[in-house]
Amino acid sequence: AQSVSQHNHHVILSEAASLELGCNYSYGGTVNLFWYVQYPGQHLQLLLKYFSGDPLVKGIKGFEAEFIKSKFSFNLRKPSVQWSDTAEYFCAVILYSSASKIIFGSGTRLSIRP
Amino acid sequence: GAGVSQSPSNKVTEKGKDVELRCDPISGHTALYWYRQSLGQGLEFLIYFQGNSAPDKSGLPSDRFSAERTGGSVSTLTIQRTQQEDSAVYLCASSLATDSPLHFGNGTRLTVT
Numbered sequence: 001a002q003s004v005s006q007h008n009h010h011v012i013l014s015e016a017a018s019l020e021l022g023c024n025y026s027y028g029g030t031v032n033l034f035w036y037v038q039y040p041g042q043h044l045q046l047l048l049k050y051f052s053g054d055p056l057v058k059g060i061k062g063f064e065a066e067f068i069k070s071k072f073s074f075n076l077r078k079p080s081v082q083w084s085d086t087a088e089y090f091c092a093v094i095l096y097s098s099a100s101k102i103i104f105g106s107g108t109r110l111s112i113r114p
Numbered sequence: 115g116a117g118v119s120q121s122p123s124n125k126v127t128e129k130g131k132d133v134e135l136r137c138d139p140i141s142g143h144t145a146l147y148w149y150r151q152s153l154g155q156g157l158e159f160l161i162y163f164q165g166n167s168a169p170d171k172s173g174l175p176s177d178r179f180s181a182e183r184t185g186g187s188v189s190t191l192t193i194q195r196t197q198q199e200d201s202a203v204y205l206c207a208s209s210l211a212t213d214s215p216l217h218f219g220n221g222t223r224l225t226v227t
Contacts, residue, residue: 032213034215036218043205043220044216049215051213090157094213096213101147101162102162102212102216106156107157
């Protein structure tokens with residue numbers, strides 16, 4: 001079945017630590033990839049997206065993600081996290097088919113210790 | 115409007131009652147999605163609309179759930195004979211096209227007692 005997997009459910013880091021959140025999808029066709037973020041008490045918003053071209057994409061607030069097609073992965077990274085990065089992060093994939101739809105991973109809660 | 119609007123923001127209902135959740139997408143957005151977010155779970159896809167038609171209803175959990183969209187704009191998600199396991203935050207999102215980023219509403223928190 002088509003799915004998006006985020007294996008880290010809760011990540012706890014100290015400020016200035018480096019971050020990498022995993023995202024894998026299972027679908028052999030064409031995909032577009034996204035990372036969304038939900039800060040406490042706020043609605044989901046787009047962090048970055050990959051449609052085509054350079055597989056290393058840069059988003060807002062210093063985040064970046066790399067699409068590795070052979071690994072069906074789209075991991076999110078940030079070299080040095082801040083307390084304000086505390087949020088829930090969702091990987092999302094558009095699966096292009098006869099009825100394209102966007103499906104989300106289960107999310108990763110990121111807690112940053114000040 | 116400025117963003118996706120959902121109403122009500124909170125709904126408490128008794129088990130067995132019907133509820134109707136409303137979503138006003140951003141004007142001009144042709145794609146509209148409904149997701150469900152339960153505690154400790156991700157975003158569970160329910161249904162999406164392209165215009166007024168729903169190409170994919172595969173995520174609706176049971177036949178108690180239905181959704182419609184009229185005029186290519188407002189959508190309603192109806193849950194009949196609510197059960198406690200229906201308690202969740204129901205999120206609506208819209209986008210310009212199916213391959214565009216989603217704009218989310220603040221959700222409706224449904225509690226079934």
